[in-house]
Amino acid sequence: xxxxxxxxxxxxxxxxxxxxxxxxxxxxxxxxxxxxxxxxxxxxxxxxxxxxxxxxxxxxxxxxxxxxxxxxxxxxxxxxxxxxxxxxxxxxxxxxxxxxxxxxxxxxxxxxxxxxxxxxxxxxxxxxxxxxxxxxxxxxxxxxxxxxxxxxxxxxxxxxxxxxxxxxxxxxxxxxxxxxxxxxxxxxxxxxxxxxxxxxxxxxxxxxxxxxxxxxxxxxxxxxxxxxxxxxxxxxxxxxxxxxxxxxxxxxxxxxxxxxxxxxxxxxxxxxxxxxxxxxxxxxxxxxxxxxxxxxxxxxxxxxxxxxxxxxxxxxxxxxxxxxxxxxxxxxxxxxxxxxxxxxxxxxxxxxxxxxxxxxxxxxxxxxxxxxxxxxxxxxxxxxxxxxxxxxxxxxxxxxxxxxxxxxxxxxxxxxxxxxxxxxxxxxxxxxxxxxxxxxxxx
Amino acid sequence: xxxxxxxxxxxxxxxxxxxxxxxxxxxxxxxxxxxxxxxxxxxxxxxxxxxxxxxxxxxxxxxxxxxxxxxxxxxxxxxxxxxxxxxxxxxxxxxxxxxxxxxxxxxxxxxxxxxxxxxxxxxxxxxxxxxxxxxxxxxxxxxxxxxxxxxxxxxxxxxxxxxxxxxxxxxxxxxxxxxxxxxxxxxxxxxxxxxxxxxxxxxxxxxxxxxxxxxxxxxxxxxxxxxxxxxxxxxxxxxxxxxxxxx
Numbered sequence: 001x002x003x004x005x006x007x008x009x010x011x012x013x014x015x016x017x018x019x020x021x022x023x024x025x026x027x028x029x030x031x032x033x034x035x036x037x038x039x040x041x042x043x044x045x046x047x048x049x050x051x052x053x054x055x056x057x058x059x060x061x062x063x064x065x066x067x068x069x070x071x072x073x074x075x076x077x078x079x080x081x082x083x084x085x086x087x088x089x090x091x092x093x094x095x096x097x098x099x100x101x102x103x104x105x106x107x108x109x110x111x112x113x114x115x116x117x118x119x120x121x122x123x124x125x126x127x128x129x130x131x132x133x134x135x136x137x138x139x140x141x142x143x144x145x146x147x148x149x150x151x152x153x154x155x156x157x158x159x160x161x162x163x164x165x166x167x168x169x170x171x172x173x174x175x176x177x178x179x180x181x182x183x184x185x186x187x188x189x190x191x192x193x194x195x196x197x198x199x200x201x202x203x204x205x206x207x208x209x210x211x212x213x214x215x216x217x218x219x220x221x222x223x224x225x226x227x228x229x230x231x232x233x234x235x236x237x238x239x240x241x242x243x244x245x246x247x248x249x250x251x252x253x254x255x256x257x258x259x260x261x262x263x264x265x266x267x268x269x270x271x272x273x274x275x276x277x278x279x280x281x282x283x284x285x286x287x288x289x290x291x292x293x294x295x296x297x298x299x300x301x302x303x304x305x306x307x308x309x310x311x312x313x314x315x316x317x318x319x320x321x322x323x324x325x326x327x328x329x330x331x332x333x334x335x336x337x338x339x340x341x342x343x344x345x346x347x348x349x350x351x352x353x354x355x356x357x358x359x360x361x362x363x364x365x366x367x368x369x370x371x372x373x374x375x376x377x378x379x380x381x382x383x384x385x386x387x388x389x390x391x392x393x394x395x396x397x398x399x400x401x402x403x404x405x406x407x408x409x410x411x412x413x414x415x416x417x418x419x420x421x422x423x424x425x426x427x428x429x430x431x432x433x434x435x436x437x438x439x440x441x442x443x
Numbered sequence: 444x445x446x447x448x449x450x451x452x453x454x455x456x457x458x459x460x461x462x463x464x465x466x467x468x469x470x471x472x473x474x475x476x477x478x479x480x481x482x483x484x485x486x487x488x489x490x491x492x493x494x495x496x497x498x499x500x501x502x503x504x505x506x507x508x509x510x511x512x513x514x515x516x517x518x519x520x521x522x523x524x525x526x527x528x529x530x531x532x533x534x535x536x537x538x539x540x541x542x543x544x545x546x547x548x549x550x551x552x553x554x555x556x557x558x559x560x561x562x563x564x565x566x567x568x569x570x571x572x573x574x575x576x577x578x579x580x581x582x583x584x585x586x587x588x589x590x591x592x593x594x595x596x597x598x599x600x601x602x603x604x605x606x607x608x609x610x611x612x613x614x615x616x617x618x619x620x621x622x623x624x625x626x627x628x629x630x631x632x633x634x635x636x637x638x639x640x641x642x643x644x645x646x647x648x649x650x651x652x653x654x655x656x657x658x659x660x661x662x663x664x665x666x667x668x669x670x671x672x673x674x675x676x677x678x679x680x681x682x683x684x685x686x687x688x689x690x
Contacts, residue, residue, distance in 0.1 A: 031676070035600060036682050038600055038603035039604060040686075133661055134653070134660065
């Protein structure tokens with residue numbers, strides 16, 4: 001009997017202990033399902049016309065929404081849900097939308113905005129980005145500017161939405177400089193520098209002189225470009241400040257200078273100098289104007305481009321018999337060939353993300369734009385035609401712009417393609433265009 | 444004699460207990476402790492769920508953005524939606540979803556078949572097939588059949604925009620805990636398991652976590668067996684590495 005009396009509490013203690021010990025084991029046994037396949041379809045986004053009260057506010061609101069819709073669509077990462085399918089008209093930017101109405105449209109994100117003309121004549125545009133299925137606000141902000149500046153506000157909102165939904169910086173509030181070509185082909189062809197928004201809006205000629213110009217390159221840190229001009233009779237590299245209009249020759253050498261490109265910090269330029277019948281790559285410090293020779297080879301070394309960190313340079317050279325891509329340290333040491341395929345490789349450009357190098361490749365009489373890793377692996381072509389040439393990266397490293405002559409005699413046009421090679425689009429320009437150069441995000 | 448018997452029993456219980464402690468810790472894949480999320484328990488399944496959306500507090504953009512004239516500023520939190528005397532569109536949507544929801548094993552089979560390549564092994568079909576009841580169960584305490592986990596897997600794949608086009612996708616693996624009612628609808632908001640929260644993570648990880656959470660919400664309701672009477676708890680492991688590697 002005594003033993004039985006001892007047993008009862010012992011049994012309870014043991015049972016409790018067993019349950020306590022088994023609990024974590026049971027919790028650990030939670031089922032896990034591995035989802036290793038998804039889709040890469042564009043995200044459906046709804047962008048109704050921005051709300052306004054006065055006629056001018058309504059007009060601006062409609063235009064801003066149109067630019068945002070066009071930007072997001074052009075990125076190919078988003079699909080705009082047809083405005084005709086919208087069930088709700090949100091009356092005010094500060095009102096929470098009826099999420100169920102937007103879920104029916106399949107929109108996963110919703111941009112609601114409002115434009116207001118303020119008493120001082122300025123325009124105030126505010127917006128909210130909603131996560132429709134999360135039923136929560138993802139972003140809210142407003143901008144104030146002069147009414148004629150509405151397009152930049154639309155680009156800035158596009159960049160903010162893009163960044164919030166992708167995790168990457170946008171590229172919509174940027175500009176592109178390119179060579180605008182007109183007139184008969186040959187020596188009498190007029191080639192001027194033109195600047196426009198990345199979507200082709202607001203094109204204007206840059207007053208860089210009347211001589212033929214080629215290879216404009218944007219500074220990654222300032223509204224400054226460098227380009228090659230025949231103004232002095234011989235090819236010379238110029239520096240031009242877009243904001244001040246100041247223009248100067250970069251080093252008045254007794255020979256030709258061409259193929260310039262800025263360093264990532266914008267404080268130096270690499271270019272090709274042909275001083276005695278041999279093309280070599282030089283680096284010029286823009287503050288001291290000191291010049292250092294980086295290559296020393298009897299073959300043609302040209303088209304240098306810095307890596308993201310500025311510690312390496314990719315260039316093309318025919319030292320191996322055909323034009324191939326090589327990398328070297330920023331001081332010219334440790335030269336290594338990275339391209340190994342058939343054909344010739346030219347105009348290499350290091351991605352601002354640092355992970356890829358874009359180039360022009362010629363094989364069998366056709367040209368294409370391709371990318372490869374900095375060690376030469378993973379080469380893949382993104383475009384091909386009679387003549388595709390001159391790649392330039394968007395500042396976030398996801399889109400490449402280049403120029404294309406679709407057939408012999410057709411004028412050059414600007415095109416863009418993203419890293420998947422799936423989103424090939426022509427960029428509208430007032431006249432024929434070549435040699436595009438993409439700016440960094442505007443400040 | 445009896446003391447010896449009880450002593451032996453006690454030693455055996457302790458050995459079993461020690462095993463319970465030691466074995467789970469051997470697992471290299473213990474889920475990290477999760478944040479506490481309020482969950483409404485639903486006793487009866489009504490036409491409209493009584494689970495309110497857990498909306499995080501409105502984000503206040505802190506990053507500085509420049510404008511042509513003046514910096515943008517954060518807007519005040521929005522006013523709550525004004526009540527209206529119109530039928531709740533959520534009811535309509537739920538009704539549509541119920542109509543779309545698979546009701547037989549054939550429906551689940553079709554869901555799975557769509558995700559399989561040609562030539563894959565054929566599964567037996569047929570409503571309330573006895574064989575399915577005796578099919579191996581997956582996961583202690585979850586009481587799910589392989590057919591159900593396959594169907595959920597296939598279902599979620601169509602809702603998940605995988606971040607396979609991002610650089611370094613191996614850092615973008617996300618785990619989300621889901622709790623489903625017996626009819627396959629979400630019993631509670633999905634819960635982020637890894638990363639544990641959206642605070643302090645880099646933008647790409649945050650976007651990947653949001654995409655996984657969005658996939659779960661877009662996928663609601665989930666396909667479960669029509670004769671299911673118990674709830675489902677599971678962790679969905681969103682892993683974009685395979686897709687990135689196949690690009």
